[in-house]
Amino acid sequence: MSPAALAPPAPPVSDAVRARLRADISLAARVLPVSRPLADLVAVNPLGGFEDRDVPTAIEAARAWYGIVGHLGEPAYRAAYAAGRIDDTDLAVALRRWAPEIPWGTWLVPPETGPGHGSTLETVVLADLHHGEVVEVGGRTEASLAEAHDLRGGSEVAATVDAHVVRWCAAHLDRGQAAWSPIRGEPGLYRAWQQLVRHDRTLPRPVRRRLAAGPSRAEDAVLAAFEALDVAPSDQLSVLRAELTALPGWAAHLRWRSEAAGDAALVDYLALRLSLTAALVGDAGPPTPMTAVAEAARLERTPQDPVTRARHALHRLGVDPGALDPDGWELLVGALTHLSAPRRPWVWQTAYEAHYRDELLRSLTLANVAPPAVDVRPRAQVVCCIDVRSEGLRRHLEDDPQIDTLGFAGFFAVAIGWRAVSGGQPLANCPALIDPRHEVSEVVVGSHRVAEANRRRTAAWAGAADGVHEAATTPGSAFALAEAAGWITGPIAGLRTASPTGWEALRRGTRRSLAPTPPTAVDLVGGIPPADRVLTARAALTMMGLTSGFARLVVLCGHSSDTAANPYEASLRCGACGGHGGGPNARVLAAVLNDADTRQALRLHGIDLPDDTVVIAAEHDTTSDVVTVLDPHLVPSTHHDDVERVRRDLVRAGAALAAERCSQLPGAPDAGDGTTTEASRSVAARHVARRGADWSETFPEWGLAGNAAFVIGPRSLTRGLDLQRRVFLHSYDSRVDTDGTALETILTAPLVVAQWINCQYWLSSTDPEVFGAGTKTVHNPVGDVGVLSGRSGDLRLGLPLQSVAAGSRLVHEPLRLMAVVEAPLERIAGIVDRHPGLRDLLGGGWVTLVGRGGPGDPWHEWTPAGWRDWVAPTMVGEP
Template sequence: MSVTSVLKNENATKEDTNIGFQNSDFDVIIESARQVIAPLWPISTFAARNPWMGLEKQSFDQVAGWLKHTRDVDIYPSVSMILSAKRKGEIDESFVKESLQRWLDSQSFNISQDKVEHFCHSALKLDSLPSNLLSSHELEKLAEEFSELNTNNIDHGSMQPISSHIKGQDSERLLDILDYHVIKWCKLYLDDSQAGWKMPNREDGFYRAWKRLTQYDPALSKKQRDSLKDFPQDAKSALKKALYALEIPESQLQSYLEGHLLSLPGWAGMMLWRSQQSNHEQKLLTEYLAVRVSMEYALMKPYLPISKPIPENKVSIGHLLASWVHWGGLSIEEWSNMSVSEQNEYLTLAYQFDDIVRRKIWLEAWELTYTNRLIQKINFKQSQTNDKKSTLAQLAFCIDVRSEPFRRQLEKEGPFETIGIAGFFGLPIATCELGNKHSHSSLPVILKPQNKIKELAEENAFNSYQQRKKIVNSLSNTFKNMKQNVLSSLLLPELSGPWLTLQMVARSFTPRSADPFIHKLRESWLRKPNTKLSLDHVHNTEEELPVGFSKEEKVKYVNQALKLMGLTANFAPLVVICGHGSQSTNNPYASALECGACGGAAGGFNAKVLATLCNLPEVREELSSEGIEIPEDTVFVAAEHKTTVDELEWIYIPELSEAAKEAFDRIQAIMPKVSEHANAERLSQLPNFKRKLNKPTAEAHRFATDWSEVRPEWGLARNAAFIIGQRELTKECDLEGRAFLHNYDWKQDENGDLLANIMAGPGTVSQWINLQYYASTVAPHYYGSGNKATQTVTSGIGVMQGNGSDLLAGLPWQSVMKSDDEAYHSPLRLLIVIQAPNEYVERLLKEDSVFREKVQNGWVRLANVDPEGRWKNW
């Protein structure tokens, strides 16, 4: 994480706003600095994000050390989490010994092996050093007599903003005052129609809008406003001027900008995301830094010049000596009789085997325990004689971990085959629902849509529907405008009070009845007509994306989806393409419970598109010529798995063949039982339920409609593995809803393209989800979003705690914790298991340098099961 400056100019003057920096080089510095943050999507399109996605060229251990050193952020599980997992039997202590031995083998100390092992084993009990020992006068005296330990500290390289070292007149750090100002301006600029008044001059960009308005900011003194008056109009020039005025050395510019980005990583992440969405705002992160550092200069000007603080790397000798007394059984007399070199060896061991290393060893043991137990569950002796002909229906579900328990319950009830595939089904589309002018992407956020699919209806029915929809929208807009208008807001409570009071009482005391009633009332008024999809390509130059598909694209996407599912032969009479969606009320994080990859988009629309394409005669004819023969009586239908209530909602059912109708009726008959069992399993994991449920499905519906419920479901909590292989490998295995399951048959993937695509798409997204949950659990104050009950939705884009915090980027406390003291999510790095010969994995690692980097640097763990059923950890 050390920073190397690329700026070269020794002849700069303070009057020169360019201060000798070359524009291209400065762009490189900003681009390099921004790797320490990750893009943050608006909460309405919440997508799981790996907060360290720009840092994966470093090892997990290096990043952990760097974050601890620079931000005091700890990304290893806490001692209390580890001890809780140990009590619950989630950690096998034999793996702790194995992990310790690997660490010892990598070290070298001039101390007897017995003493080293005794000290380390004792320290790994994770008990705290006694306070009376740490404050011992005798120990303090011995520590003072010892010369400073030479620890060869590495400069982790992150220069903190100099405002963090200065306090104002009210003893508040200038950095906190700076954050307050920056948050205020970010909220104004990024507002997504929540505020009644928009920020003036916003179309000119963040920096210019801020520069004009800051001259009227009453929160700044006249001197502070005057110091900003003559700043350049160009953001980059202003940033350079502020950095030079603050006397930041050229060699530390990148590190200094990193420090500023890490001060408010949420707001900076939102600026980064916006900069990636359009050419108009592609310099937005530079503008953000210009505003922030210019404002820092205005606050710091009375204190300039200041002497640069020297980072303190001094080691507490007393603490290290106390650890030897407590864990190593060392007496004061034994210490006093040692030579200085021996004492240095003992202290070096205690220094290197610190709290972070100890918790790293426990994390590795935790991960190894999970891996070992997964090995014991997996069906290595899978049957090779499955009778596909007896299969009534094949159901393709998203790889989402919430699908696994539902699939398991479904398979118990009859001759059904379930399949795992990424829930957008390989369709790179933006969807436009009936009557909407705007479309939204319906695919993972790491991809860009290539086609637009619209919902269409007959003209008369469409016009009538639009009129009714306009009335609803007009009422909503009128209500909002009246709230924000000074005079009409006085009248609004009198007009809306009776209706809103009735609604509040009904939703509070009878949520299961009230919410469906309100929903049905709205739907019966709108009366959305029957729709069809614009699947055929339409040439329209006004559209930014092609509407519909060409014939070649239809065949290509169906072919690709079927191969990813491993469904190229032995088709059942009924094939169900199942998207998934969630349901909750009064929940800012509702989109986080939808697809974790697709920005909060549910998968039903994509399922309907794929099923419709699969039923087209012209598509089947072309597939037949490519060796994929779909029987005439096989019918594709589409459904959506509602994860909060574990039910299937049918969204596309064409005319069924006799065999398909039999299969459909069978699924309908067993679905109540499947839902009942799946809900009982899922709800039993929620902290509210310690008793046996009589009506789990009814209770699940209450959770989905109760607007006071902070935890309608667990989402993807406890995810731990991504298994790529045939269903026979995991069938009848209770994976506890912790595994992403993607079908894969290596025999149909001779050149490895399918595996490479799975790893580049679903594999990457699964890792992002895993690290999002990991980070929100181990460092909730920095990467989480706190308690849902105290969150404030701000600017229509995200949440804060209170009215002046960072824009919170992670998951709420209720998504990962059972209680204040007990985590529900187990913070384990994702284990990727591939069912394929070793040479397939070797080829993947050789050809995919990004994935190889993740494995080598400890961001994911990798294993494979070869054709003989042998397990190998990579």
């Protein structure tokens, strides 16, 4: 191929053609998730681009591009059945959900016909589920142009293209995390690469010459590669998708970059890939990817036909197929045709979910039959995040009947850019769904001279840490740093390894001595206008259903996580708010609710905070289960005893929760049952604190593993239940929310974010090599961009294996989310009807919605056709 083969086609490319290509690239990129930098990780549904379809159809479509499975697989489901995790009642539920029109109770062989007979349609189909041939699914069937070329000719063009792309993307896209880069700052990835690729001696000289002579604009380079590789216009969209999903991790990060910065990162990336492919392939253009891969796919094993499956199932039951009359045989073959072998795992998955859901709804029903508590003012109300890890803290706090707890989204309805006293750029402390509305600063309190001195020491400490990091990552400087400071960093590394908690205590003590943390406060005056404070306070209190009956002390408890040497620390801090802890938000809302003018304005809206109610902020470290009261210096003297008492309550509850979690962490000591002895709780507290400080620990905590349900309702719905830290709990009182505004916000924001988290854990469990991050033990961070497994390859999407499994044992059960709402059913249905995106999630099976009007009412499930009763299934064998 001559250099002219990659020149812009004649006539010159018009702006309209380039715009159409950019639109096609944007459309092709919808199959990708959005992967943010490590410091700002947000949980996403890896299949978010397929949410307009039902889940099995979405998985099947995504399988072509990613090669995913999307479920556990039939051997795992059968093992769960053998262990009692799934039973025949669950399978009966699943069959009726998948095919309600089929008469499952019909006798195929009546019981009076002889021994071994008495089989209904249901029992025969269950035999197929239990014993039918397992059909393996998975395998990518849409190939990139380089992969298609390799399929035909046995070459290794795809490996060369991928390795080259990874190397140049890593150099260009680190956002300045590395202290030196050969191409950072250049005008776009494609132009930077084209200017320097002529010096890349890993490529043959003729290839380098062709690339250097290519078009200067990325769009023109893509179009030139299409022409050189003989890609028909009708195939271009599929080719673009295949190129993007060849290395989906890098492409997903570039999608985020394109959308966040509005640049042409994806266009540049495709220009690089396709130009290199065309230059390496030369004059022998490959067939289209669809043709090449379809030919290879024909070699896959074909599943058994329904007739063979029917005979096999009857044989397992000891039934002669000849005992069936023609109508019964036709009914059986039709049922097995409907539940084809690729669909059979989804019947198992539905049963797997039904087992948990039925148990949860039964427990919620029983919990609500107890008489209501005496209406006595609680001495404290603790508002925790809806995060599943907070469920355990709330449960242990409520061991004291004088404490009430509530659940609310952990940014506390305060969408802010937070500027800490140490300086730096403001952090977006709010969910990814929304943008910060205000910038709020932390300010030092006290005399001007003392405040300024404290501020300078804090800034100096932060600057010193940054300086050490930069020296360690700058070529040449790292050696100088080792020469100058090796005498101290060596012993520090030894202490940090031998005694993580000892090192952490020393580090914190040294920091307190050299740069003591000054007392600070939130600057409301310079951050949030008075009118917006009232709106924020009213919205927060209404959504959590706390508009009356205030305790003397209200605690807003955010959460965070502190772990050492963990690239995925942000995912443990908060998977919704870009890895930013909720402490600053709790402090801001506390300041708003303590503001006298705000309280006066709230009274005009029927919300009367008593004069003796004080609101304070706290933060729960989910790794150590230590809860810290924030801004104690701002508490009035009248409430010092109240705060001290609730601090002891938080210590007690945190220690009990640590003991509860400790027994489930790999390698943890036996801490007893976590509830009976002070000694067991002390052992657990020390152990979980050590795990967070240990830079070699791959299991610092389980995060949100196990999440399976989202409950929206009053605490009376769940109080007293051990929900095993598997349920998001959002407080809601339909009597307060008369116009449904609060419920609408909950269903369209926190529930959607919880669904992202649920899907992230689900697909990281079922497809850890595609939508997970593999094992932490070989992780290699690429600046702040992401993580590789080893020295090269794709950026890892999703969560590490150590977040969902212990060895070969899955800790997270991959269940789709169930939302449980206590509110008028017509109100719920009206909200769903007004939001097509929410309707897609529910109608497609991404989330199952169950509701009831109030205590004692039966549960109903939302369907696109209307509400239907959630009833106990017919037992197997019953007609």
